[in-house]
Amino acid sequence: MSELSVRELWAQTADVVGTRHEARWLCEVAVGATGDEFILVLDEPVTERMVAHLDAMLARLRTGEPLQYVLGRWGFRRLDLLIDRRVLIPRPETELVAGVAIELAAARPTTRTVADLGTGSGAIGLALADELPLEGTTVWITDVSEAALAVARANLAGIGRAATNVRVGVGSWFEALPADQHFDVIVSNPPYVAEGSPELDDSVAAWEPAEALLAGVDGLDDICELVAGASERLRPGGWLVLEIGADQGDVVRRLFDDHDFVDVEIRHDLAGRDRVALGRRPGEPQPSHP
Numbered sequence: 001m002s003e004l005s006v007r008e009l010w011a012q013t014a015d016v017v018g019t020r021h022e023a024r025w026l027c028e029v030a031v032g033a034t035g036d037e038f039i040l041v042l043d044e045p046v047t048e049r050m051v052a053h054l055d056a057m058l059a060r061l062r063t064g065e066p067l068q069y070v071l072g073r074w075g076f077r078r079l080d081l082l083i084d085r086r087v088l089i090p091r092p093e094t095e096l097v098a099g100v101a102i103e104l105a106a107a108r109p110t111t112r113t114v115a116d117l118g119t120g121s122g123a124i125g126l127a128l129a130d131e132l133p134l135e136g137t138t139v140w141i142t143d144v145s146e147a148a149l150a151v152a153r154a155n156l157a158g159i160g161r162a163a164t165n166v167r168v169g170v171g172s173w174f175e176a177l178p179a180d181q182h183f184d185v186i187v188s189n190p191p192y193v194a195e196g197s198p199e200l201d202d203s204v205a206a207w208e209p210a211e212a213l214l215a216g217v218d219g220l221d222d223i224c225e226l227v228a229g230a231s232e233r234l235r236p237g238g239w240l241v242l243e244i245g246a247d248q249g250d251v252v253r254r255l256f257d258d259h260d261f262v263d264v265e266i267r268h269d270l271a272g273r274d275r276v277a278l279g280r281r282p283g284e285p286q287p288s289h290p
């Protein structure tokens with residue numbers, strides 16, 4: 001039997017899946033080497049175990065399973081997250097939402113306490129912990145789904161020293177947080193898809209957790225609950241940052257206004273669609289203590 005090199009395996013996989021970068025991700029997982037390490041093993045022979053692993057992944061892809069679940073991991077900002085069907089696949093537009101929250105939290109001098117509600121894989125909250133200063137940062141990550149939190153906890157273990165700044169809460173929205181805790185920034189990518197919406201991609205509907213996506217007949221159930229409850233949990237001057245659906249900008253802006261938020265803004269994603277809603281609780285932030 002002629003020996004196949006990692007490089008040849010990559011080329012053959014690219015012929016099957018159609019792109020070299022997807023083929024590379026699959027081969028990296030099959031071979032067990034990523035980044036520079038993968039390049040270093042290109043001329044080494046592959047083992048039977050590697051080929052079997054790759055074949056199993058290709059078989060899963062053929063059933064229509066999303067690449068991210070098959071790989072079992074996906075990048076989000078600077079993090080490489082473990083991903084499986086217990087959680088939503090982190091989206092590129094959510095990196096933008098996390099970026100807004102990071103910027104607002106970073107503007108708080110000395111200390112900052114933030115919460116990511118409905119954290120799923122941990123994507124937003126763990127990116128906050130990873131990118132905010134190690135000193136003075138506390139990040140709460142919560143979910144109503146214990147299954148999702150198991151994934152978030154596994155990812156928490158992978159972020160290094162910043163993990164000591166993270167607290168995990170289980171429960172529905174604000175119920176997962178300690179009653180006496182107030183926040184500088186509350187961020188969430190809640191479910192916001194209307195039940196029966198034709199906008200929902202077939203693959204998303206078939207593979208991703210419905211409870212991570214669907215929010216009543218108009219997709220606004222969870223957003224309404226978050227906007228209504230946030231003021232009580234924000235410090236004066238604290239920010240609420242929400243990911244929203246592409247057609248929800250006007251109604252969410254009104255919702256923020258109705259709940260007395262100020263400096264309300266709807267920002268767009270890279271495709272120019274409504275994607276991030278943000279608003280501030282009135283009042284001046286109190287000087288925080290180190």
Ligand code: SAM
Pocket residue numbers: 087088089090091094117118119120121122123124142143144145148171172173189190191192211212213222
């Ligand atoms: N934050 C992750 C991200 O951006 O990739 C996941 C977002 S997913 C759209 C929504 C998340 O909210 C899911 O993990 C789901 O389990 C959680 N969720 C749904 N209803 C909830 C509730 N009542 N309280 C807390 N979390 C909830």
Ligand code: GLN
Pocket residue numbers: 091189190191192193200201204212213214243
């Ligand atoms: N962007 C997701 C989708 O439509 C929805 C995420 C959400 O409900 N928060 O695929």
